[in-house]
Amino acid sequence: MGRYVLRRAGVSALMLVGVSVLVFVVLRLLPGDPTVTKVGAAQGIDPAALRQLRTELGLEDPLPVQYWHWITGLLRGDLGRSYFSQFDVGVLVGQRLGPTLELSLAGVTLAVVLALVLSVLPTILGGRWLGRLVGGYTTLGMAAPPFVFGIVLIALFVVRLGVLRDESYVAPSADFGGNLRALLLPAVTLGICLSAPLIRYLRAGLSEVEDSRHVRTAVGKGIPRRSVVLRHVLPNALLPALTSLGVTVGQVLSGAVVVEFVFRWPGLGSLVVDSVYKRDYAVIQSTVLLLAAVFVLVNLLVDVLYGVLDPRLRVGEAVP
Amino acid sequence: MSTLELSEMDSVDAVGRGVLRRFLARPPAVVALAVLGVFVLLAVIQPFALASPTRIDTRHKFGAPGLAHPFGTDELGRDLLSRVAQAGQASLGFAAGATAIAMVLGVAWGLLAAARPGWLDEVLMRVAEAALAIPTLLFALVFVAAFGSGILAMTIVAGLLMAPLTARITRSAVLAELKSEYVRGLTAVGASRSRILFAEVLPNALPALLAQASLNVATSLMLEATLSFVGLGIQPPDASWGTLLKAGYDRLYESVWYPVAPALLIIAAIAALNTVGDQVQRVLRGTAWSGR
Numbered sequence: 001m002g003r004y005v006l007r008r009a010g011v012s013a014l015m016l017v018g019v020s021v022l023v024f025v026v027l028r029l030l031p032g033d034p035t036v037t038k039v040g041a042a043q044g045i046d047p048a049a050l051r052q053l054r055t056e057l058g059l060e061d062p063l064p065v066q067y068w069h070w071i072t073g074l075l076r077g078d079l080g081r082s083y084f085s086q087f088d089v090g091v092l093v094g095q096r097l098g099p100t101l102e103l104s105l106a107g108v109t110l111a112v113v114l115a116l117v118l119s120v121l122p123t124i125l126g127g128r129w130l131g132r133l134v135g136g137y138t139t140l141g142m143a144a145p146p147f148v149f150g151i152v153l154i155a156l157f158v159v160r161l162g163v164l165r166d167e168s169y170v171a172p173s174a175d176f177g178g179n180l181r182a183l184l185l186p187a188v189t190l191g192i193c194l195s196a197p198l199i200r201y202l203r204a205g206l207s208e209v210e211d212s213r214h215v216r217t218a219v220g221k222g223i224p225r226r227s228v229v230l231r232h233v234l235p236n237a238l239l240p241a242l243t244s245l246g247v248t249v250g251q252v253l254s255g256a257v258v259v260e261f262v263f264r265w266p267g268l269g270s271l272v273v274d275s276v277y278k279r280d281y282a283v284i285q286s287t288v289l290l291l292a293a294v295f296v297l298v299n300l301l302v303d304v305l306y307g308v309l310d311p312r313l314r315v316g317e318a319v320p
Numbered sequence: 321m322s323t324l325e326l327s328e329m330d331s332v333d334a335v336g337r338g339v340l341r342r343f344l345a346r347p348p349a350v351v352a353l354a355v356l357g358v359f360v361l362l363a364v365i366q367p368f369a370l371a372s373p374t375r376i377d378t379r380h381k382f383g384a385p386g387l388a389h390p391f392g393t394d395e396l397g398r399d400l401l402s403r404v405a406q407a408g409q410a411s412l413g414f415a416a417g418a419t420a421i422a423m424v425l426g427v428a429w430g431l432l433a434a435a436r437p438g439w440l441d442e443v444l445m446r447v448a449e450a451a452l453a454i455p456t457l458l459f460a461l462v463f464v465a466a467f468g469s470g471i472l473a474m475t476i477v478a479g480l481l482m483a484p485l486t487a488r489i490t491r492s493a494v495l496a497e498l499k500s501e502y503v504r505g506l507t508a509v510g511a512s513r514s515r516i517l518f519a520e521v522l523p524n525a526l527p528a529l530l531a532q533a534s535l536n537v538a539t540s541l542m543l544e545a546t547l548s549f550v551g552l553g554i555q556p557p558d559a560s561w562g563t564l565l566k567a568g569y570d571r572l573y574e575s576v577w578y579p580v581a582p583a584l585l586i587i588a589a590i591a592a593l594n595t596v597g598d599q600v601q602r603v604l605r606g607t608a609w610s611g612r
Contacts, residue, residue, distance in 0.1 A: 026462055029466055142590075143588075145546050148583050148586070151569050155579070251455070254458065257457055258457075276461050276464055279465055288461070292454045292458065
């Protein structure tokens, strides 16, 4: 087990190194540099001043040196400095981390609850139409880009019915109630799109376990259907669904980018989009690497957890 | 030997036709194909058959759906049906181009990995896994920051982004075929490795690859809509489903109907493409079962 974890962690670390090189190289593939964009508006800028600026930002160094500075800085906890606002990227990320975490947690919680209810209910109640309805919900959920639900919710509840107001983010420390009111629609939006793939995995797992022998035995013993599903089927179906959690985190990250944009939520997603607008490479590279690290780490944890829960995977080497 | 080749070719053809027949026997698959057909048709006939997407009619701004304008009108009174149909040319064209790039790259990548087990396979698949380690959208944003959001650059980027997954699917489909009885037979009668790969294995793996192609088109449509919606994709005045959706979202208070048309088309197209991919995979799994 220890070797399995070590090997898996090593692969993850290598992956992150690969990602960092890739992000760094891609951002510098094309000639042209952000300082020119920055002072672009000012005509007839002194070339010496430009060079000074580039030296200050470390852009005059050779690429491997720049990469080395970036990576060693990251390992010390220094994410670099924005080319434009002169803020430390760490400060910018720190400001945005809270709102993103809040939104993601609320969204994931909602998605898990939705997924459990919507996948278990048709199994308990039987009945074909309920299953079809849930099937339709997942098809829709997988096909709609996350922000579409946001637009629909705004159009319905804010514009048409007027029961909710279009609120912008307030810090929970300033106005807790206001914060929750602002959180409602974005969290529901994220929850709906995250629940669709979860339901698919869960239902596939449920129907597979339902056919197994121990379930047939339980049914044969005359145990009521509800307890059969909740005590014998569901626990066994949860394990395969766990792998989809890793995928879900990837969707949280992508979903957060657009959901934050729709609801003007000041999180990491909107920070990335803003920096792409401005070509602020210092912010983009560190933030994207950070998000990729979260993604890789969660997938590592899921794999290890899976290994703990399912001994078959522990034997020998990683499954190809 | 020639008789054996003939019978092998027959069975290959039979498998291909069997998949198509079983695919078309499934109602969801037929509905999905019909939906896609309508969208493509809409984009193609738009210049000839529909109202001009640029004709301004300021007396009928933000019109609700009706007989004259099935999807309503926009902020300048332009017909939204023709605008959506015209935008489909950009969105579908982009998706087709990106998918073509992804398929060519991914199939070559996966085929090479499957054909050369050992260190080359290992390296190729590790690279694919590392590329899959970042969520597609984040990767796309990095590329847009570097290359800008011209439609050509975006098509190439989307194609590159989808290649690793396509490579992985190709590799596993080809490996599954390579294990089968008929490949051993062909090897025994002395058929060359490249002939086995290109003339026998690849045609048999085709349904699985087409399923992946369908999913790739869906992914590119989703990517285009998302990037355009946050303003980093196709740039106005060029219109795509994503840019129209953004325009409609900005005018939500003037007309809740504005974003409906692009949203519906995006959702329906992606759902149909997912269904096609899904149904092909189900048919293939079914074939495997009956073969057992």
